[in-house]
Amino acid sequence: MFKTQRIRDPIHDFVIFKSDDPLAVDACAWRLLQSPDFQRLRRIKQLGVSEFVFPSATHSRFAHSVGVFHNARRLVKLIRREIELGRVNGHFDQDRAKIAILAALLHDIGHGPFSHAFENARKAVRAEQAPAGTNPAPIRGHEDLTAEMIKDPNGEIGAILADVGVDPDNVAELIASKIPQDMYHAIVSSSFDADRLDYLMRDRYMTGTGAGAIDLEWLMDNVRVAAIDVSPPEAEGEEETFRHSFCLSHKAREAAEDFLLARYRLYSNVYLHKTTRGIEQLLAVLFRMIARAASDGKVCGLAPECPLVRFFSRDGDTLANYRDIDDTVVWGAIHGLHFGGGSEAKDIARRLLNRERPYCLDIQQTFPEDADRQRRLKRRLDSEFGSRLDSRVFRDTSSLSIYGEIGADDRRAQERLMIQLMDGSLREITHFQDSTMAGSDHKRLLERYYFLDESDCHRAQTIVDSIGRRGSRR
Numbered sequence: 154m155f156k157t158q159r160i161r162d163p164i165h166d167f168v169i170f171k172s173d174d175p176l177a178v179d180a181c182a183w184r185l186l187q188s189p190d191f192q193r194l195r196r197i198k199q200l201g202v203s204e205f206v207f208p209s210a211t212h213s214r215f216a217h218s219v220g221v222f223h224n225a226r227r228l229v230k231l232i233r234r235e236i237e238l239g240r241v242n243g244h245f246d247q248d249r250a251k252i253a254i255l256a257a258l259l260h261d262i263g264h265g266p267f268s269h270a271f272e273n274a275r276k277a278v279r280a281e282q283a284p285a286g287t288n289p290a291p292i293r294g295h296e297d298l299t300a301e302m303i304k305d306p307n308g309e310i311g312a313i314l315a316d317v318g319v320d321p322d323n324v325a326e327l328i329a330s331k332i333p334q335d336m337y338h339a340i341v342s343s344s345f346d347a348d349r350l351d352y353l354m355r356d357r358y359m360t361g362t363g364a365g366a367i368d369l370e371w372l373m374d375n376v377r378v379a380a381i382d383v384s385p386p387e388a389e390g391e392e393e394t395f396r397h398s399f400c401l402s403h404k405a406r407e408a409a410e411d412f413l414l415a416r417y418r419l420y421s422n423v424y425l426h427k428t429t430r431g432i433e434q435l436l437a438v439l440f441r442m443i444a445r446a447a448s449d450g451k452v453c454g455l456a457p458e459c460p461l462v463r464f465f466s467r468d469g470d471t472l473a474n475y476r477d478i479d480d481t482v483v484w485g486a487i488h489g490l491h492f493g494g495g496s497e498a499k500d501i502a503r504r505l506l507n508r509e510r511p512y513c514l515d516i517q518q519t520f521p522e523d524a525d526r527q528r529r530l531k532r533r534l535d536s537e538f539g540s541r542l543d544s545r546v547f548r549d550t551s552s553l554s555i556y557g558e559i560g561a562d563d564r565r566a567q568e569r570l571m572i573q574l575m576d577g578s579l580r581e582i583t584h585f586q587d588s589t590m591a592g593s594d595h596k597r598l599l600e601r602y603y604f605l606d607e608s609d610c611h612r613a614q615t616i617v618d619s620i621g622r623r624g625s626r627r
Contacts, residue, residue: 155180160219164354168223176229178251181317182222182258188309189476190262190302194218196479200356201267202432203423205508207360210423214261217351224347225257227373228340228399235378241397246337252319253337256327257347259310263299266480270433274440277543278465281441282448292470300325301472336378336397344570345376345399353416360423367415368408375405377573400571400579409570409582410589417555421597425551431511431603434547436483439501440465443486454493461486500605511547511603512610519617526620527600533616534602538609547603552596556583 158170170179185191194215203210229250235241265271275292283289293301303310303325311321327334327341340347353367380395401409423429440461446452447465455462460477463469491502503509514534520526538546556570571579582588604610 155183158183162216162220162223164220164351164358165223168219176247176251176254177317178226178254181255181313181319184313184316185255185258185310186219188313190308190310191215191218191259193476193479194262194264196481197264197266197268198480199352200360200423201270201429202436203360203426203429205432205510206426206428207362207423210356210360212355212359214264217355218258218261220351220355221260221347222254222258224350225254225340228347228376229254229337231373231376232336232340232378241336241378248318249335249337251317252323252327253340255314255319256324256341259303259324260299260328260341260348261295262302262310263295263297265295265298265475266478266483267433267436268295270436271440273433274437274444277437277441278444281445296329298472298475300329302476303328305472333396333398336399338396339378339398343399345372345401349416353412353419356419356423357415362419362422367412371408372401372405372412375402375408376400377402379571379573379577379579381569381571381579398571400573403572403574406572406582406585406588409572413555413570413582414589417553420553425553425599427513427515427601428510430549430551430601431513432505432508434511434549434603435501435505438544438547439487439490439498439505442498442501443490453495454490454498455486456489459486459489504605511605512607514602514604514610514613514617516600516602517598520621529620530617531600533620534613537612537616538602541609545605546609549599549601549603551599553599554596 155172157172160168160170162168170183172180174180192215195213197214198204198210199212199214199217200207200210232241232250233245236243236245272292272294276289279289279292302308303314303321305311314321314324327338330338330342333339333342339345350369354369357367377400378397379400381398381400382395443452443455443461444465447462447469448467450466451457452459452462457463460474460482464471464474464478487502487505490498491506494502504511516527516530520530535542535548542548570582572582572585573579602613604613
């Protein structure tokens with residue numbers, strides 16, 4: 154017999170897994186937490202190398218996933234409430250709700266160590282290995298690997314789901330689907346999904362950043378379900394497609410604006426911090442070094458049995474090898490390369506172990522509000538350091554906006570934040586004349602160059618000075 158279990162959480166207080174849960178999902182979720190694939194998430198930090206800037210940002214994807222599960226159950230209750238109040242036609246689909254909650258719990262199990270640095274390195278390695286003149290085959294992203302783990306007949310997750318009458322394929326499909334299906338799908342993918350509601354609160358708390366407050370309880374109390382046009386932008390003029398998804402009552406419009414601003418500040422202050430991105434460049438180049446050596450059969454300083462060596466070896470990109478890789482494996486490999494690797498690998502490993510950051514030149518900060526000098530600086534830097542790019546000099550480009558594309562999130566139709574007016578009609582949050590969100594889809598570009606060698610940084614500064622002097626004489 155399953156007995157009630159509790160997890161103490163700094164964001165949600167108690168996350169309780171009840172023995173008398175009416176959906177019969179809590180006992181299944183508790184079993185899933187004990188599976189090897191889920192326990193692996195304890196060894197993968199949610200924010201990768203952000204602890205190099207924010208020392209307390211050491212929380213794991215395991216803790217985050219538990220929080221997402223908690224939020225998913227709350228959103229299911231809101232769907233039930235909307236149906237019982239007659240604001241949404243139809244009946245409450247208990248089976249669909251169960252699939253959504255379990256999909257929310259499992260949505261991150263396919264993440265690798267230092268997620269984006271590892272994925273970007275894998276893409277670069279695939280491009281290097283592709284025959285000349287051909288496009289490299291795409292790598293399997295963490296969403297694809299999540300689906301594989303859930304459906305794997307040799308894994309525990311599929312068997313646990315099947316025991317409670319849930320088809321693993323349905324859970325995997327809900328996570329992977331890019332097209333919104335129904336209001337239960339909104340729990341996993343929407344402007345107000347369970348994942349976003351947890352990481353915004355958790356990452357803000359664990360980094361200690363004070364920028365951007367989120368009134369979660371008021372937002373939750375004002376969640377509504379409505380039929381929303383989810384037609385993609387390219388389908389303009391065609392027949393509209395409506396699906397039930399989450400929106401917010403007009404009473405919560407200002408709280409919704411604060412929610413978007415908080416998300417923006419986390420991206421600008423934390424996720425895209427220049428030091429974090431610089432350390433990620435070091436990790437990515439180290440992964441590429443390991444991959445090149447592993448494809449030739451041997452990595453100096455690492456044993457053939459090292460999971461990273463096995464994964465990057467020829468035909469080593471398997472689910473079994475991927476499962477063996479986590480943050481602890483990577484740090485072990487960094488130590489191995491520091492003491493026994495080749496000179497270049499030793500150099501990068503030492504920098505990572507001792508937090509020796511690469512030198513950073515921020516294009517936008519160097520010439521703020523001067524697009525012409527920014528363009529000239531980039532052209533000069535690319536010309537000067539072209540042969541050293543991706544080896545000793547690294548170019549990093551990203552963009553963000555308060556609303557719209559931001560970081561790794563796509564502005565898909567179901568992720569537009571809609572406000573429900575008093576008459577029941579819907580309006581996108583940017584379409585209010587008095588909205589602080591008006592014009593907030595404008596993209597802010599972040600372009601930085603990172604240099605491993607101080608001499609290269611000095612050469613880059615000389616270029617900056619010459620462009621600055623030339624501009625001042627005009």
